[in-house]
Amino acid sequence: MDLEKLLTDRLAPAFATVAGGPVDPVVRRSPRADFQSDAALALARRLGRPPRDIAAEVRDLAALDDVCTAEVSGPGFLNLTVTDRTLAALVADLAADDRLGVPVTPAPETVVVDYSAPNVAKEMHVGHLRSTVIGDAAVRLLDWLGHRVLRVNHLGDWGTPFGMLIEHLLDLGETEAAQELSMGDLDSFYTAARRKFDADEAFRERSRQRVVALQGGDERTLRLWRLLVAQSERYFLTVYALLDVTLTAADFRGESAYDDRLGPTVEELDRLGLLRTSDGADCVFPPGFTGRDGEPLPLIVRKRDGGYGYPATDLAALRHRTADLGATRLLYVVGLPQRQHFEMVYAVAELAGWLRSPTRAEHVGFGSILGPDGRMLRSRAGGSVKLVGLLEEAVARAVELTRAKNPELDEATITEIGRAVGIGAIKYADLATDRGRDYVLDWERMLSLDGNTAPYLQYAYSRIRSVFRRAGTAARPDAAILLVEPAERALAFELAGFAAVVGQVERTLAFHQLTGYLYRLASTFSAFYERCPVLRASGELRDSRLVLADLTARTLRQGLHLLGIRTPERM
Structure with a gap:
């Protein structure tokens, strides 16, 4: 039983009788009583009556005696104090309910949650933390409420960089490359490939040709690409296990999965009359989006060289999720800097008819994690902080804290508690912050046994x-x-x-x-x-x-x- 809803349901008919039509009672928590309704104040202007008189009439008409006491206060508030009998009965109901008073949704939806999204052949860094933690909380909550929830880990596993990576793999030799990748040192592998690409014209040309071979379906190239993807996915799963999230191997769905859908997606946009050529590229100009110069802003769905970028992939994925998966709610857990991109993708999808009510797409945006200096969190060397390192430090600090406070416990128990506390502290600090805001990573506060912490x-x-x-x-x-x-x-x-x-x-x-x-x-x-x-x-x-x-x-x-x-x- 939701007390606020119970009181709203009791007051609404009385307000409707007084007003001659539906009125929201506007029931809210109040420091003056348990709840307060201030709907009489707004209604007074419509009816031309004193708000206190309206509040008193509503009080007398509403069936409240068995639930709460009601008093007219101030200029026309209704102060509502729930009776102890009602409260005690409610607690008794909760105690007997496995779901603690939270019902399974009467209108289950198919919800796709797109989150985490690391890049193949790159290590996960602190920038992936918020997407993974927020997305996983969304999955857990919506699943518990009875929705059909589909997790999608949209990996960056396709495109130009893979020509460079595959050529570097060949230079090392498959055996040595596989060993290096299996050790989880993905950043070193990627950095070495990038260094050669930037310095060696012959390597650059080989990389470009390798991309052509990859996109053309060359079997040897695809086999090497699959090796890169498989080794990366194994690494990602170790991170997810440490972070204790629900993502599994079955949830990986890379950009490559939509490759054969890109052409048909753009062709349909053309058939619908939405494509325009701008500076040699095929674009859609959704209404309401302008650049700094005030000119209409394009969503480039096919580049001038015939290649496809993120907009085409995101549109193809959205089209698949609504048409094939039957999703009615699409959640994209991605940082706030990507807000305009996703708003434009949604707008184009609506123009194309791929996103129609009641189906809706939501950008679940979030801010950044900052260091003690208030700037983007960086390693001592100035690079991105590796996520594994951050999580291991959290666990290590929590283990030491547990050992200091409970020296009588055995090491296995201390380690188990330390892991739960350390990982919990990281997640809670993230989720306890309004996700639209940045927050500072503060170990002392996060691991404190006092205050709003895990x-x-x-x-x-x-x-x-x-x-x-x-x-x-x-x-x-x-x-x-x-x-x-x-x-x-x-x-x-x-x-x-x-x-x-x-x-x-x-x-x-x-x-x-x-x-x-x-x-x-x-x-x-x-x-x-x-x-x-x-x-x-x-x-x-x-x-x-x-x-x-x-x-x-x-x-x-x-x-x-x-x-x-x-x-x-x-x-």
Whole structure:
């Protein structure tokens, strides 16, 4: 049960009666009461009546007595205070529900989530972190809600650079190249190939010819290309395992997969009368997009040399996802600098009829990760920070922290906890930030047991589990819920808010709303734990408090799971 929706449903008919038509009651949380409705203020201007009179009439008409008390306040607000009986009944329902009050969606969709997207023969760097973490959280949440979710890892595995890479592979010899690539040193391989390409005209010419052979389907060239792709994919999977995300080998779908769709995609744009030639290239000019000079901005779908770039690939992929996969929601988890590109792709797809309501495409954009100096995070040598190195440092720091705080634990347990805490800290710092903003990578803050961090929430969960280990019993789901102290009521109120937050994040994919809720829940539980003895209570009160504690632990665990963060039983 969503309290906000319950109150909205009770107030809406009363407002409609007073207004003579539908009115949104505009129910929101309030510091003056549990909730507040301010719809009477806007309605007063329409009806020419005092807003306090309207609020009072709505209060008297609405069926609220069994749910809350309602008072007219200020210029015409309705302050709504949920009754303890309603709140206790709601907590009892949540305790008996495996889904914690979050229903499976009544309208499941096929959702394609395009995320991570590293490049073959290049190591993943810190720039891939946010796409991978945010995308995986979207997959977890939408899947839990009952949608058919298709993960797509759109690899950069095609195009001009592969002529250079294959020629370098041949220079090294297949055996030596395979050994170097299997060691995961992809950056060195790519850098050496690039260095030769820039310095050696003969190598450049061989590389160009190799691209022609690749695109022409030459079997030997394709076999060498597959070697590069396979070794890279093995490396990517080791990173995903360390990061603890759900991407698998089955989710890889490279740019090459759309190669045979590029020509037909552009031909259909031509048949639809959307193509225009500009400076020798085939372009579409979607309305509303202009350059700095104010001139219409083109989306180049076929270059003057006849080659295809990212726009053609993205259009072919979108067309495949809607027509062949039946997707009705397309999520592209890509950095904010790509916003205009994707907006233009979506606009062209709409013009072509490949993207029609109710199907929609969304750019799930995000900001950058910054160093302590407020600039883009870089290695000491000035290059991109390798993602594996970042994750290993997080785990190492968390292991040392765990060892220092729990010297009595064995090394295997310390390592397991350290990995959960370190990786959780990295993910949470990312997801707790409004994804449209940049954030600073701050190890001390991220790994702190105080404040809005993963370790704080993980510790809150493990603390509750320790209560039950000491109690030697589980919570009784059928126990009566007694809200005797204000701290108990505050905790019950937070627990009742989980479903509403999950529903909100389903729509917005703003995961900082979920992290904010989990932090409030853990903080509220901490206050409850300090003021309301659990194990020292007796009888029905003890049973009630055990239910509140267990429900808090279950909600923290489920919420963190949706974010891709593990919850150790001990810390």
